[in-house]
Amino acid sequence: MKKSVLIALVLISLALQACQSAGVKGEQNAVSASRARSLDDLVYKPINTDIPKTKRVVLNNGMVVHLMPYHELPLFSVASMIRVGAIFEPEDKTGLAMLTGATIRSGGTVSTPPDILDETLEFISGSVETSIGAESGSASLSVLSKDTDKGLEIFADVLRNPRFDQDRFELAKARMLDGISRQNDSPTGAANRELLKLIYKGSVYGRYPTIETVTSITIDDVKKFYAKYFVPQNVMLGVTGDYDESAIISKLEKVFKGWKGPTPRYPPVAPVVEKFDGGVYLVDKKIPQSVIRMGHLAGRKTDPDYQTLRVMDDILGGGGFSSRLVKSVRVDRGLAYSVWAYTSGGRRELGRFMAGAETKASSTAEVIGLIKSEIERIRTEPVTDEELKMAKDSIINSFIFVFDRPAKIMGQRMILDYYGYPKDYLETYRDKVMAVTKEDIMRVAAKRLHPDGLKIVIIGDPEKFDMALSKFGKVTKLKLKDYGAPRR
Numbered sequence: 001m002k003k004s005v006l007i008a009l010v011l012i013s014l015a016l017q018a019c020q021s022a023g024v025k026g027e028q029n030a031v032s033a034s035r036a037r038s039l040d041d042l043v044y045k046p047i048n049t050d051i052p053k054t055k056r057v058v059l060n061n062g063m064v065v066h067l068m069p070y071h072e073l074p075l076f077s078v079a080s081m082i083r084v085g086a087i088f089e090p091e092d093k094t095g096l097a098m099l100t101g102a103t104i105r106s107g108g109t110v111s112t113p114p115d116i117l118d119e120t121l122e123f124i125s126g127s128v129e130t131s132i133g134a135e136s137g138s139a140s141l142s143v144l145s146k147d148t149d150k151g152l153e154i155f156a157d158v159l160r161n162p163r164f165d166q167d168r169f170e171l172a173k174a175r176m177l178d179g180i181s182r183q184n185d186s187p188t189g190a191a192n193r194e195l196l197k198l199i200y201k202g203s204v205y206g207r208y209p210t211i212e213t214v215t216s217i218t219i220d221d222v223k224k225f226y227a228k229y230f231v232p233q234n235v236m237l238g239v240t241g242d243y244d245e246s247a248i249i250s251k252l253e254k255v256f257k258g259w260k261g262p263t264p265r266y267p268p269v270a271p272v273v274e275k276f277d278g279g280v281y282l283v284d285k286k287i288p289q290s291v292i293r294m295g296h297l298a299g300r301k302t303d304p305d306y307q308t309l310r311v312m313d314d315i316l317g318g319g320g321f322s323s324r325l326v327k328s329v330r331v332d333r334g335l336a337y338s339v340w341a342y343t344s345g346g347r348r349e350l351g352r353f354m355a356g357a358e359t360k361a362s363s364t365a366e367v368i369g370l371i372k373s374e375i376e377r378i379r380t381e382p383v384t385d386e387e388l389k390m391a392k393d394s395i396i397n398s399f400i401f402v403f404d405r406p407a408k409i410m411g412q413r414m415i416l417d418y419y420g421y422p423k424d425y426l427e428t429y430r431d432k433v434m435a436v437t438k439e440d441i442m443r444v445a446a447k448r449l450h451p452d453g454l455k456i457v458i459i460g461d462p463e464k465f466d467m468a469l470s471k472f473g474k475v476t477k478l479k480l481k482d483y484g485a486p487r488r
Contacts, residue, residue, distance in 0.1 A: 051403055051426050054238070054413045055245070059252060061259055062233035066413055067248070068240045070406040074145045076241035077407060078155060081418045082137035084229035087204045087269050093217055095176060095209030100222045101132030102172040107165040109157045114165050117154070126151050128158050134205065135348050136418065145242035149251065156255035159235070162226065169219045176214050184480045187285065187459045188358070191293040194478060195457045198281060199295055199352050203272045231261030236418060238410040272297065272350045276453025280475045283459040290364040290460030294371065295354035296453050301345035302421060307432040308444040309343045314391035315441070316378050317341030317355060322390055324374050325355070335363045339371070347419050353449065361464035368472055372451050379445045382438045395433050
């Protein structure tokens with residue numbers, strides 16, 4: 001009897017739980033349906049994908065200024081592009097531009113010794129930096145907005161009145177010499193450098209500083225190089241941060257008042273000669289892994305087919321695990337951890353197409369063959385609809401990250417102005433990417449990629465290679481210079 005009652009109670013309890021569960025589920029389903037209807041009824045504000053523009057102003061002394069206030073943080077920044085570069089330095093003084101850029105800031109100013117300048121900037125948590133690259137120089141200022149006036153005074157003083165302290169010059173020179181003496185310690189760095197020297201052979205873009213050229217540079221060379229090119233009409237400023245537009249122009253006019261100089265006469269820079277004479281260049285080095293780099297000249301960022309090349313790059317070797325090279329070399333065969341290919345469009349001059357990988361010595365030739373075969377395939381076979389869509393989406397979705405901070409937007413706007421790009425270059429970029437077709441990719445790849453014109457640089461142990469490299473072209477041996485300890 002007791003057992004029957006117990007069983008009955010258990011059954012009643014289970015029935016009640018089932019009813020409650022059904023009720024809860026019914027309520028949940030009703031809520032879910034209600035929420036679904038509510039979400040469908042929501043109206044979202046359209047996302048603004050317009051790229052902000054800067055305000056362009058020209059100061060009385062000829063300096064161009066781009067303005068983009070940003071009041072979210074109490075910071076103030078100035079970036080600059082200066083019409084100078086290593087392409088204008090004498091060949092026997094290669095490294096002069098880089099050394100000049102390093103010592104403008106580090107050497108202090110006429111009125112402020114370098115140590116005092118360092119301490120002053122540290123006290124206000126600010127920074128001023130200068131450098132000179134291949135086609136342009138740069139100077140930057142970063143301070144808290146409350147120190148804007150002090151920061152501008154220091155920044156203008158550095159640009160206008162560098163001291164070129166002898167000790168700081170010697171220190172910068174010693175560091176450069178030390179860097180040159182160690183430049184072959186990294187096989188990947190050496191391979192990249194040697195490939196670029198071959199691609200741009202006979203051009204200023206193929207020159208690199210040596211112990212001899214840097215040793216010959218004097219502090220007088222640096223002073224003359226600075227004096228020739230650092231004039232106000234050669235300087236473009238980009239001002240971002242927490243400031244008032246009208247007030248900042250007055251402040252800039254004040255700190256740069258009286259700065260003047262003759263417009264420099266630039267030495268002629270011979271154009272890069274476009275030719276595609278391939279070959280294999282071997283650096284014999286007893287290391288277990290081969291470093292492979294290959295490439296040839298490419299076009300400019302302003303070429304009509306540049307966006308098509310960007311989509312092609314993503315499919316071929318720039319799209320990570322979705323790219324053909326990664327799938328062929330890494331995923332399918334496990335021959336390399338990193339394998340890639342991309343086109344770096346030139347701004348002033350021709351750019352370059354490059355591909356590369358690192359693999360064990362015994363698969364060196366196999367990897368070279370796989371890379372070349374994928375380059376040939378994209379020239380002769382249409383890409384798939386899926387590949388095309390994935391590449392476009394990748395480029396478009398990452399495009400926004402070029403403009404996620406005011407400083408990045410400013411940098412892009414300044415580059416367009418500096419090189420004279422079309423004003424709508426950025427605004428039309430995405431539409432041009434989306435307009436690319438499969439036929440466009442095959443047409444442009446056939447025109448721009450030259451598998452037989454690739455210069456192939458390998459650093460590795462030829463005794464362990466899987467086959468002779470001569471199957472890829474004439475083999476030329478390269479010897480990396482052993483500089484030993486730098487001469488100072």
